[in-house]
Amino acid sequence: MGSILQIRVMAETFDESEVEKRWPRLVGMTWVEPRSGGRAHGVLELLEDMRDRLDTGLLSDEASKNLGELIKKAYDLGLKIKEALGDWRPADASKLSFEIEDLLDEIELAASA
Template sequence: MGQVLQIRVMAQTYDESEVEKKWPHLVESAWQLPQPPGLPHGVLELVDDLKGRLDLGMMSADMTENLSETVREAYNLKVRLEKALGDWKASEANTISYDLEDVLSAAERIAAKIKDR
């Protein structure tokens, strides 16, 4: 790293519309639709906002009961991902990113069942 030029390793959602396509029930649970422009609405923001709504009691009782464990697992993976990136462990972060997406997909299946009741 130079004295002026900083090198960063980061994770960012390439196409935010894919988040809504892949996890529509989670997106609906986390954000107002349509989403306001100018704010990032990627994978990591989805995890943060789901955890925030869970912690603040802003989810229905049914969603809280059925999703709390999975949302917390996703949040813990997000924290691990950010730590791996901070430690310049891109390969580890890449592995965690797949685990995080898998957990979000599991949460989506749970949310879909709840919404379909």
């Protein structure tokens, strides 16, 4: 890596509409306002914003009770993916991406119960 030109390994959602299609309940309970132009609405942002809503009491009591631990676990996986990328371990980050998606599937199912 040069002193000016930096090489980065990063994770980002390729198609944000896929997030809305795959986890509509989670998107609905997390992003209640219309989407604005600036901030991305990808998988990692969903994890962060779900955790923020949980921590600030903006989720319903029922959702907090039923989904809280799963949301915390998903958020922690998001932190681990960032750590793996920061440590130049893309294979570990790739594995974590599947774990995150599987866990979001589980939370989506639990949210519909």
